[in-house]
Amino acid sequence: MTRKFWTIIDITEVFHVDEQFIIDLEEEEIICAACQEGVREKRYSPEEVEKLRLAKILVEEMDVNLPGVDIILRMRRDMLEMRKQFDAILKDVADKIKNEL
Numbered sequence: 001m002t003r004k005f006w007t008i009i010d011i012t013e014v015f016h017v018d019e020q021f022i023i024d025l026e027e028e029e030i031i032c033a034a035c036q037e038g039v040r041e042k043r044y045s046p047e048e049v050e051k052l053r054l055a056k057i058l059v060e061e062m063d064v065n066l067p068g069v070d071i072i073l074r075m076r077r078d079m080l081e082m083r084k085q086f087d088a089i090l091k092d093v094a095d096k097i098k099n100e101l
Contacts, residue, residue: 005034005043017056025055028066030073 003010008019025031031051033042044052051073058064058072 006049007041007043015056028070030055030070
């Protein structure tokens with residue numbers, strides 16, 4: 001996903017979802033369109049499109065409802081953030097050990 005922003009038409013064509021699915025995700029606050037000055041149509045960042053892609057998999061392949069999708073995506077975000085923090089801690093510890101040797 002190298003695009004800077006995606007339109008609803010882009011998303012429906014690439015991911016084979018209907019506009020109602022996108023609207024439902026917005027209503028559940030799972031994804032949010034980017035606000036851009038002077039742009040009328042809704043546009044979505046690559047991060048939001050990735051959430052949409054994951055939501056599609058969860059709904060279609062795993063039969064998860066939208067509230068469940070929201071919980072899973074929040075937990076995923078939190079776990080990734082914790083991993084970054086843990087990696088930073090490990091790097092600090094490794095650097096301190098390296099400096100002491």
